[in-house]
Each structure stands twice: as structure tokens, then as C-alpha cells.
Amino acid sequence: MKDEVFYGKSMQRVKDDNEELYQAIVDINNAVWDGKALDYKTQKLIAIGIAASNSDTRAIKKQMESAKKELGITRDEILDVLKVVLLTSGMPPFNKSLSVLNEVF
Template sequence: MKENVFYGKGMGPVKKDYPDIYEAIVGLNDAVYTGKALDYKTQKLIALAIAASNSDDRAVKKQISSVVETFDTSKDEIMDVLRIVLLTSGMPPFVKAVNLLYEVID
């Protein structure tokens, strides 16, 4: 279910020109997304919350798209995550993430 999809703009050149670094990143990804105690969906929702808390538009859109495509996650489930962002990070990151949610969902 988990794929090695990295959304950073620089990953293509890293994969091509520095395969050792790329493979280290793949290994780190595999070590993080294990699904041992928390299932993969929960881990992806945590990643979404972190991206939203950081106000990282590109990462938020990619995380929303990924969790919707991979798990058919509902808008309400994502809003539950974003409510936590509102509580922990404040109104600006929350509103920005909600706008991005509607861009991706609609």
C-alpha cells in the first residue's frame, strides 16, 4: 500500500545523480511508515497535521491527495485532523489547510 513517492522538487535529481542519498531516504521512509503500532492511514493523517501546522501549502495538498486516493478518506475525517491543527497551531494554518482541502476535494 505504501509507495516511495517523494514530493520534494529536488528528489528527481537526487535519485539520478546521488542514488546513495536517495536510497538512504527510501530507507528512512520505510523505517518511519511501518504500521507497527499505528496503521499507515493514521501515520499519513499525522503527516498531514504536521504539514498543515507548518503552513506548507504544497505538502498539505500532496498529503490530502495521498490520503484520499490511498484510503478514500472523507472530508470529515480530514476536518477532524484540521481541528487539531486549529487547537495546536492556530487560525492561520487551519484556514489555509481548509482552503487547500476544498481545492483538492472539489
């Protein structure tokens, strides 16, 4: 989510209505995706795992699409993440995420 790419539907309204709040969100975004100990690719794979564990189809798709486009993350790399989701969160989140993976790739 580098470069102020926010997927929340209301972020443009926040930017228009409350520049100070929007800037605080941008600052948090920059602090999170700083790549100090973990590189951005690893952080993105973690974000995919979290979205998958939450069974949030929209977030899963957005994370996978940006991972593929921005970082060249492969289907196999994401599948490795989804295997961890299967182990930690169960079959329903895994199946939902696998369906999205097949759609994106």
C-alpha cells in the first residue's frame, strides 16, 4: 500500500474533508511499510495472509492484485502463504482465498 494507495471507499472523502487526519493516516502507512526489518515483499505476503485469515474477499483480491502487479509475487508464493492460513485459520478461509488466487492468476 505504498504511494498512498488506500482501498477504503471513504478515504477520498477523508482527504477532502480533513487533511490533517488524512495526513496522519499517510504517516501511519509510511511507518508500517518502511521495510526496516522485513522487506516490502515479505510485508505484502503477511498482509495477504491476514486478509485471507479474515476471509475478507475484497481485501484478499486487492492485496493479491497489488502483490502481483507491484512486486511480481507469484501464485506459488501466495499459495505458500495460504497453506499457513489453512493450518492456522482452517478450511473455509483457505478455500475462499484459494478461489480468489485462482481468479487473480
